[in-house]
């Protein structure tokens with residue numbers, strides 16, 4: 001008899017300081033470059049799984065809506081479940097319900113947290129793991145979980161580790177690894193996301209990774225990145241926001257320049273976001289405030305600053321007339337896993 005247990009994974013999103021942009025090889029999700037990110041705390045995906053003993057297929061809901069195999073996010077989720085089932089030789093179908101604590105698919109890395117949480121929750125269900133440590137007792141190393149998460153969405157591999165994280169591409173698709181540079185206690189940084197659109201982006205990251213290669217800016221970017229990566233690591237080591245900030249901005253704008261100059265240009269940044277950036281650059285100077293931006297594949301702006309400056313930064317943003325919504329988070333410790341009976345909820 002299968003237990004009626006529910007397995008719940010909470011996996012935080014992460015914000016990339018050095019972006020994963022372009023794949024060297026599609027099949028094993030081998031990135032064109034190393035990336036560095038900060039794992040967040042409260043911006044997360046929560047995924048619950050349980051066995052569906054007699055069902056012909058998995059049943060997946062995202063933020064309360066049923067997903068089919070051919071819907072946008074459904075396609076990614078079902079195909080990752082199929083991949084995991086094949087890899088781990090698990091035939092049992094699952095009921096999966098996932099929700100995000102933030103808007104989905106608009107540049108807040110919902111695929112990182114979502115595919116990370118799906119990986120942990122589904123494998124926990126198939127192998128009856130109640131805690132993260134349990135995976136090891138079932139002969140599933142944490143590095144293997146990270147590899148699995150990466151296959152769901154590249155950036156998800158960084159979300160399974162807390163603090164400041166580097167995804168190292170290595171010299172072969174099988175030699176990739178994810179390392180924690182520092183844990184969440186090393187440096188209290190905040191990420192305030194200023195929302196300019198909560199709509200799902202029109203061009204997904206899979207397509208953008210492919211298009212990046214067609215930009216004339218891509219090869220020079222790859223040649224220069226090792227130097228920038230070292231600068232970011234040094235800035236994190238020294239906890240120097242004044243060193244880190246300008247590099248973050250250059251890196252984000254470069255990523256967007258690459259995709260805007262691809263042979264099929266993609267514009268993730270919209271007019272409202274550009275106007276805000278121009279305003280921010282002016283106002284932070286007047287206020288002598290060390291607040292810097294980065295931007296993922298969407299129009300929403302991530303403001304990175306030391307947590308001690310939170311009230312000043314939020315006050316500054318509130319003075320901008322057309323802001324509709326912000327989400328403030330800080331560096332976090334990584335995923336959580338638990339098992340419970342439905343009645344105990």
Ligand code: PMV
Nearest residue numbers: 016019020153154155205297
């Ligand atoms: O993991 P993907 O395929 O959704 O790619 C993520 C790409 C960026 O979020 C834009 C950058 C990054 O490193 O997270």
